Amino acid sequence: MGRAKEMLEAGMTFEEYLKDIVENIYDSTIEGIIKLAIDKGFDNLSEKQQFILKNGISDYIVEECPNCGIKINYEDMDETINNGRCYDCQSHWERIEAE
Numbered sequence: 001m002g003r004a005k006e007m008l009e010a011g012m013t014f015e016e017y018l019k020d021i022v023e024n025i026y027d028s029t030i031e032g033i034i035k036l037a038i039d040k041g042f043d044n045l046s047e048k049q050q051f052i053l054k055n056g057i058s059d060y061i062v063e064e065c066p067n068c069g070i071k072i073n074y075e076d077m078d079e080t081i082n083n084g085r086c087y088d089c090q091s092h093w094e095r096i097e098a099e
């Protein structure tokens with residue numbers, strides 16, 4: 001229990017996010033580097049590997065909400081990409097739609 005709570009408070013790490021998206025990556029080179037990053041940590045990759053990885057997953061990375069500019073956490077990232085806006089903007093939008 002304690003560990004789960006700790007993880008929740010710390011938020012999702014980049015490596016945890018990589019585990020989520022690796023199944024969507026079909027390029028074997030990029031996939032290999034992602035698995036290496038999950039294994040060793042992104043910071044332990046070579047500069048070249050970090051560069052290839054970041055380029056390879058750029059479709060899955062959104063650093064801020066395109067609508068309001070708020071910083072996006074990794075746990076909210078795929079939803080933000082799907083919706084094209086952050087959770088707050090999305091719920092605001094849904095409230096408008098419902099009216």
Ligand SMILES: [Zn+2]
Binds near residue numbers: 068070085087
């Ligand atoms: Zn937003």
